[in-house]
Amino acid sequence: MSAADASKGDAPRTPEAEGLAEQLREGYRLIGRSPVKVDGPAKVTGATRFADDLSLPRMLHAKLLRSHVAHARLVRIDTSAAEALPGVVAVLTGEALPTSFGILPVSQDEHALCRDKVRFVGDPVAAVAAVDEETAFEALSHIRVEYEPLDPVFEPAEAIKNEIEPIHDYGDDGNVHKRVSMEFGNVAAALDESDLLLDHEFFYEGNTHLPMEQHATLAWQEPDGRITIWSSTQTPHYLHRATSKVLGLSPSRVRIIACPNGGGFGGKSDPFNHEIVVAELARRTNRPVKICLTREEVFYCHRGRHPVHMRATMGFRKDGRITGLHFRTLLDGGAYGSYGVASTYYTGALQTVTYEIPAYRFDGVRTFTNKPPCGPKRGHGTPQPRFALEIQMDRAAEALGIDPADLRLMQLQPAHGITANWLRIGSMGLGPCIEKVVEGSGWREKRGKLPRGRGIGLACSSYICGAGLPIYWNAMPHSGVTLKLDRGGGVAVFCGETDIGQGSDTVLATCVAEILGVDLTDIRVTAADTDLTPVDLGSYSSRVTLMVGNAAIQAAERAREIVARTAGKTLGVPGNRLRFAEGRVFDVQDPDRGITFSEAVSQAEAEHGTIATAGSYTPPPTPGRYRGAGVGPSPAYSYSAAVVEVDVDEETGVVTVDKVWIAHDIGQSINEMLVIGQVEGSVYMGLGEALMEEMTYRPNRFGVHKIPSLLDYKSPTTKEMPEVVTYLVTDPDPNGPFGAKEVGQGPLLPMMPAIANAVYDAVGVRVDMTPITPERVLKALEREDRRCAPKPLPDLRIEDTVRIKTLAEGGDGTSPRTGRPTKESTAP
Amino acid sequence: MMRLPPFRWHAPKDLAEVVRILAGEGPAARVVAGGTDLFPNMKRRHQKASTLVGLAGVEGFSGVTSTPEGDVVIGAGTTLRALERDAAAARLAPALVEAVATISTPVLRNMGTIGGNVCLDTRCNYYNQTWEWRRAIDFCMKCDGTTCWVAPSSPRCWAVNSSDGVPALIALGARARLVGPDDEREVPVGDLFRDDGIEYLAKRPDEVLASLIVPAQGDAVSTYRKVRRRGAFDFPVAGVAVRLRRDGDRVAEVAIVVNGVGSSPIRCTAAEELLVGEVPDADRIAAAAAAAWKPARPLDNTDHEHSWRKRMVRVETKRALEALTA
């Protein structure tokens, strides 16, 4: 943070800090360039050790027996035959691990192995550790489980009726896990005054992360009884907490090492039952135990995109200005809580950050169903509402005779403003994003003018750069970094962050290297090890670059300060004239007057002793203090705009995306190659969600997952990937490290609505559902209303709406009911 | 890791030996060529074998040759890739080469063989699943169970013949040479299939498919059109092969074969009859496409909605005919 301050030119504290501020003003050496990732060579040589690549002497292999019924009471489990099988070393059932866990403090509803009930096909009930995987697999078929079936429920519209035995014994009522309703300003009045009222329903299908790496975990009990776990997890810190809790061990006796993830996308962000199970098995057998899930089991872990049924009632004035929005969502949560409460809020939180919406109401309900649990997938809870909102913008533009790009440009949420729902916006580059894609794509020449069957569509979006509040209530930093400078000039960086492919190791190293003026190859990153590295909350909510980056800057600044003070003395140069660059420390006015970085470190070490520093980051307080204000605030918001050109075959309904122009407001790239990589990867994933990916189940056969395989769950191949033109908009955000904002999730969001809008431009039909399949396009083409829409949303049974005055109404960010901040909403 | 169950392994050098082992061991023995169908099925435990006989090393089992008359003889062990790259095959049997080039992915085609493609197990998304998954649905008629969940009152299995090569071979009038322990015979490829998801092949288990013979096509033209979600990996949810010979501006001969919409490939004779002797103008083609659409009976056991698949048979038949008559 302070480097960012320094680069803004705020009054630095010391001459050395002033020297750094000037150094950064003179231009970056690494920031914004594209050197090879620090882990690049390991990844291209196969040297990177993913969790399943690890093995230890005498290692056992574990397998989980999973429920083959959707909803049942567990009556009895007989494991004796399995235990008797030669090669089987241990068999575990839920009895052994009675403590519940879960990612959110309010949803501690999971057990490592089911105890009283099973809640979906795939819920684990027993585990085996054996000398090899084949024996463990065989042992599963010797375990006898007696179930007492209960009625299952697979659809939220059914679940909300509360006609079956509730899946859980907690939640808002019956199978309603969470019900939220809040209103900012007077929405009914605003909608009444509208010249144009749009009221449509949408359905966004569930889909899953599908990382190429299947989850794997290795656990080992050290001779002194400590447990070490290597796992493909994005959140070693939360796994640390959950494992300690369930195993009943002090966290000091549990060590989590997150291996590099072979893709995560949010799918490895929960603490998982298999991770805790192998830890317990390692403890019981006193041998290392590994598990690697099959692809089918990865589908059962899920935690992917919630299927969301939506209704967007939106008013506009004749001139195009939005008057108000009433947004309703019904989420299909699956069998467990996971991040679901946060996901529910997220389906309502970020509608307000792109365009000015003076009055806003959000009603959201999450239900439990007997399917694999949904959770956070890239964009967490926001692609669904964004899909609806951006299609409504397109509809409004047409109805009002305004170009969709202009409709958006005329009412952008102002930078550094506060939204109706009390989110504080920082830098806001959506305007330039729209202009870039409009110009690059030839939007103005093409829209409405392409031959029939070809179309062009535009959509925009925004995403958080880390959540303003931690997942569990605490006042500690969200990110910590420690640095150790070696006499030889090497810099060891320790941080709890986890590289899941997004390049966070490189971001961390780059921030440090920029400030210390050394090369990336001089930096050794040790990450994601709860014994060695300070806590970072994890690789989720696009928080890593901003929070880890800021913590790294602080640690590096402190180290630089120490080295600079000594170097200034020995060189006889005032601190503000010192520069750190090219592995040297020198006088900016006389560059020959200098010493190598390693000499400077040695001298400083002689003077001060071992040089180790720490940095940390805590997000700024948030203006919203009403109940529910915890979801949505962020230190900064990224913005994206996309234009896509499609081809629609009216005989088959097949939609082909030919080209994508996408602009992203990154604040400032730390490594431009990584930024573009995230944009292209997001386009890819958005393409899959828009056109083909879906989690589907067979209600006729006990709710089994219909297609739990890489062949049948459709991930786009090289053949589907369109050409992508990426534009980066640079507009440093005061809260970002060097001004940087996120890019991992935001650029996915505009893809789905942009494609839907392009389909409309091509053939004049609205497909208000994802995926936009050929079947749906044909259906819409044949219907009189030229639309493919979901069934009507059931009554959400909202009884109590929290009303919060907006800033314009003279509100102060609290809800009048309590008049004071609740614990949940108090910002640290 | 999905793993294979244990089995005995033989890798003989000649076909006679293969057939001898099969006859000796009975149905517990199976041949494997590229293994791209059998191995996944065995890993999911819905095809079983205690002895496997590898065909890859059998001498003279792979390769493409053509006769001066224009017949193409394709060893059953020829990989899809080799066939796809064979210039003579591309010239003499275009629909087949087009079809083969759409199978799954380049790397899979390096392994999969044309013989395996002809003998490919029928598919169904209630069946191509792991043992644990199938247990959750209480198994099904094709393996370990009794009911067909696609059509629960049906006495038969409706698993889908999903080979891309087969419709092309049938449309081209290809013959299959089968080698058994006591005899050798040649049958039209179309006669190899039965309209049953379980007993889908009309050949004895101890017979090995040795080669395929595509007769000279003269001035007939042919093509194959495949319907699938993605441009790679995916099996056909419908496929249409058409071979057509014209006499002046009229159709002299035509063969239309549809696959992926039933347990066996479907020869669309009604559609063919509408075309023979006629000028293939837009109306004729539309009528023929409509007739081809009729016998297609897709059910809900593959990717895509079955009504859409049926509809695509019509669209793709039309497009194939248009392409060949353009």
Add this chain to the structure above:
Amino acid sequence: MTVASEDGARPTADDPRRKAHVILRVNGEDHEVAFLPHKTLLEVLREDMGLTGTKHGCELGECGTCTVLVDGEPQLSCLLLGLQSVGRDIETVEGMAGADGLHPLQQAFAELGAAQCGYCTPGFLLTAEALLRNDPQPSRERIVEELSGNLCRCTGYLKIYEAVEQAAAARTAPGAGR
């Protein structure tokens, strides 16, 4: 011990529960290995030879992650038996970099960000290597086609195409090492 037929290159195994003792030629070196007859090459490489550079995403032929080169052609190691690999030339990602550093494809993948999480990377590298050996200057269309059997969830493939093109250019540039 079970083993090899007369010519050694075509082992048979009469006892499904006994390990076959064979020689596999991997990355130009002969290795003596013993494994059960039903083990796939993927399992043998990773579990019996410690060559964990070859990854897996499905083990059913549905993703291409496990691709290795067998006699110079990409093959799915999850659908090929260890026994079927005897007498053939197997190349894995571990064999790509030499004493003189990264292979041009590896270099290009690292430089252009074609490996994000890196999990699909070994499969892509070997598929691309086979492509470049057959077609040193492939068109973009050819690259898209030949790589269509490898799934990547991170990159959207575009950087991978660019890396293959850069490596192709480096390889054919005058004075190129390999």
